[in-house]
Amino acid sequence: MGKVRWAGWTMAVATAFVMSSGQAARADIASDKPAAIVVYPDVVVQANTDTVIRLTNTNQTTPIDVHCFYVNANLECASGVCVPKCQETDFNIVLTEGQPIEWLASDGLADDGLPLAFGVCQRNPFQACGSNDDCNPRPGGNCTHSNAGTRIPPVPENPFRGELKCIAVDATGAPVARNDLKGEGLIERFDTDPAVLDVASYNAIGIQAVAGSATSDNVLTLGGTAGEYNGCPNFLILNHFFDGAADPVPGTDNEISTNLVLVPCSEDLLRQIPGAAVVQYLVFNEFEQRFSTSRKVTCFQDLPLCNIDTPSCGRSIFNVAVAGTLTGQTRMNAIGVAPLPSGLLGVAVEHHNGDNTDRSAAFNLHMQGSRSTADTITLP
Amino acid sequence: MRRQRGLIRLIGLAALVGVAFVARPAVAAVTTEQSASILIFPKVIADGARDTIIQITNTSNSMRHAHCFYVNGAPTIPGQPPGGFICKGGALNGLSCNPRVAGICGDNAVCEQVNPPLCTEIDFDIWLTKQQPTHWVVSTGRLYPSFENTCRVGNCDTTSGPAGGHPCCDAGLDPGRVPPVVPGFTGELKCIEVDAGGAPLPGNSLKGEATLEEIATGDVSKYNAIGLKGLNPNNMDNVLCLGHGGGANCPGGPEYEGCPATWILDHNAVGADDLVVREGSSVGANLTVVPCTENFELQSTPAVTLQFSITNEFEQTFSASTTLTCWASLNLETINPIFQAKNLQGSVVQTRMRAAASTPVGVTAVIEETHTVGAVTARSAQNGHTTLVTPSQEPADIITIPAEQLNSNP
Numbered sequence: 001m002g003k004v005r006w007a008g009w010t011m012a013v014a015t016a017f018v019m020s021s022g023q024a025a026r027a028d029i030a031s032d033k034p035a036a037i038v039v040y041p042d043v044v045v046q047a048n049t050d051t052v053i054r055l056t057n058t059n060q061t062t063p064i065d066v067h068c069f070y071v072n073a074n075l076e077c078a079s080g081v082c083v084p085k086c087q088e089t090d091f092n093i094v095l096t097e098g099q100p101i102e103w104l105a106s107d108g109l110a111d112d113g114l115p116l117a118f119g120v121c122q123r124n125p126f127q128a129c130g131s132n133d134d135c136n137p138r139p140g141g142n143c144t145h146s147n148a149g150t151r152i153p154p155v156p157e158n159p160f161r162g163e164l165k166c167i168a169v170d171a172t173g174a175p176v177a178r179n180d181l182k183g184e185g186l187i188e189r190f191d192t193d194p195a196v197l198d199v200a201s202y203n204a205i206g207i208q209a210v211a212g213s214a215t216s217d218n219v220l221t222l223g224g225t226a227g228e229y230n231g232c233p234n235f236l237i238l239n240h241f242f243d244g245a246a247d248p249v250p251g252t253d254n255e256i257s258t259n260l261v262l263v264p265c266s267e268d269l270l271r272q273i274p275g276a277a278v279v280q281y282l283v284f285n286e287f288e289q290r291f292s293t294s295r296k297v298t299c300f301q302d303l304p305l306c307n308i309d310t311p312s313c314g315r316s317i318f319n320v321a322v323a324g325t326l327t328g329q330t331r332m333n334a335i336g337v338a339p340l341p342s343g344l345l346g347v348a349v350e351h352h353n354g355d356n357t358d359r360s361a362a363f364n365l366h367m368q369g370s371r372s373t374a375d376t377i378t379l380p
Numbered sequence: 381m382r383r384q385r386g387l388i389r390l391i392g393l394a395a396l397v398g399v400a401f402v403a404r405p406a407v408a409a410v411t412t413e414q415s416a417s418i419l420i421f422p423k424v425i426a427d428g429a430r431d432t433i434i435q436i437t438n439t440s441n442s443m444r445h446a447h448c449f450y451v452n453g454a455p456t457i458p459g460q461p462p463g464g465f466i467c468k469g470g471a472l473n474g475l476s477c478n479p480r481v482a483g484i485c486g487d488n489a490v491c492e493q494v495n496p497p498l499c500t501e502i503d504f505d506i507w508l509t510k511q512q513p514t515h516w517v518v519s520t521g522r523l524y525p526s527f528e529n530t531c532r533v534g535n536c537d538t539t540s541g542p543a544g545g546h547p548c549c550d551a552g553l554d555p556g557r558v559p560p561v562v563p564g565f566t567g568e569l570k571c572i573e574v575d576a577g578g579a580p581l582p583g584n585s586l587k588g589e590a591t592l593e594e595i596a597t598g599d600v601s602k603y604n605a606i607g608l609k610g611l612n613p614n615n616m617d618n619v620l621c622l623g624h625g626g627g628a629n630c631p632g633g634p635e636y637e638g639c640p641a642t643w644i645l646d647h648n649a650v651g652a653d654d655l656v657v658r659e660g661s662s663v664g665a666n667l668t669v670v671p672c673t674e675n676f677e678l679q680s681t682p683a684v685t686l687q688f689s690i691t692n693e694f695e696q697t698f699s700a701s702t703t704l705t706c707w708a709s710l711n712l713e714t715i716n717p718i719f720q721a722k723n724l725q726g727s728v729v730q731t732r733m734r735a736a737a738s739t740p741v742g743v744t745a746v747i748e749e750t751h752t753v754g755a756v757t758a759r760s761a762q763n764g765h766t767t768l769v770t771p772s773q774e775p776a777d778i779i780t781i782p783a784e785q786l787n788s789n790p
Contacts, residue, residue: 032412032765034644050656056646056730058767060691098691100646100730104655115693115726145695182765184646188656188751188758197657198599199751201760239435239513239589248517248549249431251595284511286552325551329437329513350591354598361602361760366413366587368439 029230029345031364034058035206036168036178037220037229037377040185041347042202042261042302042362043070043105046159051105052186055166055204057095059180063145066093066181067169067379069269070155073162073300086274086299089156090380092173093166096145105160109152119146162300163263167220167379168209174216175379177209177228187349187362200362202347207232207265222265222343224374232265232343234369236332240348242285242320243306243313245327247352254352254359260308261349262301262332265375266342274299275342275375277334281308283317286325291317296337297344305330336373343371410640410744412763415439416607417582418620418636418779421569421590422746423603423668423709423761424450426519426561433591434569435515436555436605438508440585445507446571447578447785448558449676453497453567453707461714463494465683465703479683479703481738493683497567499706501676503785505578506556506571514555518569521560522550567707568670572620572779573610578786580620582610582635592748592761601761606744608636618786622672622742622777630776639672639742639777640766643733647747647762649692649721650713652728654751661753665719668709669733672742672777676785681706684743685736690718692726701736733764742777 029035043051057064068091073084095101096116103109111117121127124139130148135141155162164185168178183204190197207222208230223231240258247254264275276298283291293309295301306316313319320326334344349362424432438444455462467477470489477484477491485491508514516522561567571588575581588605608622614635621630623638647665654661671684688700700716702708712719721727735741748761 028414030411030413032410032763034765034767052655054646054728056644058644058730058765096695098697098730099693099695100691100728101693102648102655102728116695182644182646184762186760188654190657190753195754195756197654197751197753197756197758199749199758199760201749201762203763203765237437237439237587239437239587246549247593247598248433248515249593249595250517250520251431252593252598254598284513286512286514288509288512288553290511326549327435327513327515327552329439329511331511350600350602352593352598352600357598359598359600359758361591361600363589363602363604364413364763366415366439366604368414 028370029205029207029233029367031203031205033206033208034179034182036176036181036209037207038166038181038183038204039207039263039345040164040183040204041263041345042185042187042349043155043160043162043164044187045106045155048191049187049189052102052188053105053164054100054102054184054186055093055095056100056182057098057180058182059178060098063094063096064178064180065169065171066095066166067173068093068164068166071163071165071267071300072156072160074157074160084274084299086272087156088269088272089153091152092149093152094147094149096147103152105155106158108154109150114147114150116146118148119144161302175220177212179208182206194356196357198359200349200360202362203364205345205364218270218379220377220379222375222377223371227374231370232345232375233367234333234371235367236344236346237366237368238330238332238348239327240305240330241327241350242323242325243304243316243318245320248326254354257351257353258305259302259349259351260305260346262297262344262346264297264299264342264344266336266340266377268340268378270378270380273340275340276338277336277342277344279344280333280335282331283323284329285323286327293317341373343375410637410766411607411609412604414607414609415584415587417573417584417586417610418608419571419586419588419605420608420670420744421588421605422670422744423592423748424518424565424567424569424590425592426565428563429596430592430594432518433515433593434518434588435513436506436508436571436586436588437513438511438585439587440583441510443507443509444583444585445505445574445576446586447503447505447574447781448569448571449501449503450561450565450569451567451670451674451706452500452562452565453709454564455495456498457495458564460495462497462708465491465493468492478685493705496705497707499679499681501679502559503676504557504559506558508555509553512553514552516550516558518561518565522555522558524550566709572781574786579616580614580635580786581616582612582614584609592759599758601748601759603746603761603763606763608639610636618781618783620779620781622779624776629778634776639744641734641742642767643743643745644765644767645731645733645745645747647729647731647749649724649727649729650711650719652721654753657753661751664750664752665712666709666748666750667712667745668748669704669743669745670707672744673779674706675780677780677782682739682741684739684741686743687734687736688715689732690724691730692724693728694726698724740775
């Protein structure tokens with residue numbers, strides 16, 4: 001009798017647990033909410049193109065320290081084989097309460113270019129300071145918050161292709177679980193003859209810290225059973241025009257193509273080991289017909305869709321003539337592989353190419369699910 | 381037997397406890413990158429100079445249906461901008477007023493917007509097979525099944541290439557008859573996932589994008605549709621409860637995630653130099669806002685007053701406000717000159733936008749920047765951010781669909 005009652009209570013507790021955990025609100029990475037890590041997958045600097053980086057502290061009451069990394073993905077070629085360098089350059093930023101800043105990737109931001117290059121002593125507003133120590137013993141008081149300590153270098157090479165990753169840290173440089181950062185990347189191209197200005201913008205992808213669990217060590221765990229940050233998505237979903245599609249807007253004469261930019265969630269910035277994954281692409285056209293292909297991504301990928309499966313665009317499953325409809329849905333599942341198995345994040349850049357114009361628009365990919373395997377970012 | 385009955389009761393109790401655990405607080409969880417049950421495209425333009433391409437995809441492995449509404453926010457008097465709210469009639473005739481304050485204009489007078497938006501809606505149904513993407517151009521709609529010779533050929537010849545193709549702009553499984561919008565359309569598109577009988581369904585299967593294109597130059601900007609996830613339970617009637625539950629209209633609690641109480645938008649100050657071009661360039665910003673509460677049965681939308689808190693890079697904060705009804709697309713400097721760089725003394729700002737306490741209506745928004753140098757312009761659209769833990773707008777926003785629209789098979 002006692003055993004039966006015990007079994008009953010056990011089942012009851014188990015049922016309650018299942019009911020409560022089955023639909024528990026899963027935390028997902030989001031590019032439309034502030035986060036502790038923000039990832040700008042596509043940073044471009046070349047002859048007539050540059051990237052404006054915006055970064056904002058959404059916390060209206062507390063300043064925030066940020067540790068950022070440019071990952072240089074310029075190709076390095078040897079014996080006819082080219083691979084991304086995957087070399088990091090890091091720097092620190094201090095943002096005051098609610099402060100937005102922006103800088104040009106090719107220029108960086110430092111010294112007098114900073115909005116609040118130094119603070120002032122509260123008891124003597126004519127005394128510049130970088131910290132409270134500068135105000136003591138005389139004239140005393142605290143130093144007002146400023147961007148002192150910030151020095152954003154230009155990207156390490158010109159031309160440059162790669163990503164930017166910024167992480168919320170404390171004054172000692174240790175990661176903190178503060179979901180206060182948001183950002184945008186604006187890729188701008190300006191030709192003077194003929195004059196063409198083109199702007200494509202996307203939201204930086206936010207990786208939210210799990211409340212109270214971000215540790216102060218140098219290995220950040222994304223997802224998994226002991227995740228300090230939300231896990232990377234299982235699937236990335238891209239709605240796109242098939243490459244070579246004619247612009248359906250009456251009165252236009254453009255051809256549409258899309259570049260897919262992918263970066264790994266896992267990165268060992270200490271040993272310069274890039275994350276890697278084989279991406280399984282499932283492609284659906286408007287007839288519900290399905291195609292698939294796969295390709296490995298290591299460190300960084302920026303490819304026209306039709307070059308994912310073949311160098312010959314006309315034969316690609318992403319080509320409009322092969323697909324047979326103007327638009328499609330592509331679902332991407334990253335299977336982590338050596339040297340550092342990783343999930344992926346990304347953005348898409350859609351190009352509308354006319355006789356004399358190339359106009360583009362960037363947008364964020366949709367995400368579905370959360371990887372069961374943890375990703376890790378190892379800081380120097 | 382008695383033991384079994386006790387066991388069943390315990391399991392039932394546990395199930396209730398479990399359900400209580402999962403009853404989530406009504407936090408705002410609009411999403412621009414996950415599938416949802418309601419898709420909102422706040423900015424849809426087909427005014428002759430610009431056109432819009434809509435893309436919608438079913439991300440599930442079952443057939444899905446959606447009931448969609450275009451809401452025309454073009455001004456009543458074409459060619460003239462919408463104005464503010466003024467008293468019409470009475471002793472205060474012609475003076476500005478707040479439409480939410482009852483009787484503010486005195487006896488025999490009303491507070492009305494000058495040249496208000498039309499706020500007229502047309503609706504239609506679409507259906508998508510598993511994982512099917514579809515698209516249409518707003519000015520033309522998608523009128524003909526692609527297997528007939530009547531499909532819109534236009535300039536969309538997809539037959540070139542080694543594998544051939546389909547000589548039709550609208551190639552694909554017929555998603556239903558999508559009507560073209562009226563000329564001069566500026567407004568929103570809202571699509572609500574429904575079942576085969578037309579009743580709202582929390583399937584969370586839809587995603588979408590809008591591409592705004594300037595016809596003369598080919599300039600494009602693109603944003604993700606804003607999604608509201610469906611929740612369980614959903615009584616599948618014609619009154620959709622977003623966020624906070626309660627009240628006579630929402631006795632069962634929230635049926636969809638709520639619209640956020642606060643939006644965060646980063647943008648350049650109006651008139652600031654473009655960082656890449658610098659000399660001779662400037663940046664403008666246009667904010668498009670639609671309220672989450674909409675009554676398609678009565679064709680009425682409550683006026684909502686928006687409060688803006690603007691922080692520049694020097695840690696200085698300013699504020700502004702404006703009032704809108706069903707749709708507004710506002711250049712920021714027309715809301716208040718404080719958005720101009722010469723007044724902000726900065727080039728980049730963080731703007732927080734919320735509904736005033738006296739007009740508790742949630743909104744959705746998208747911001748579009750215009751970069752100009754000489755006669756050349758380029759636009760880029762961005763989805764806004766919401767705070768991570770911001771509660772949804774309270775009380776619940778409500779979308780009311782004419783009941784008979786739910787009874788017709790899509």
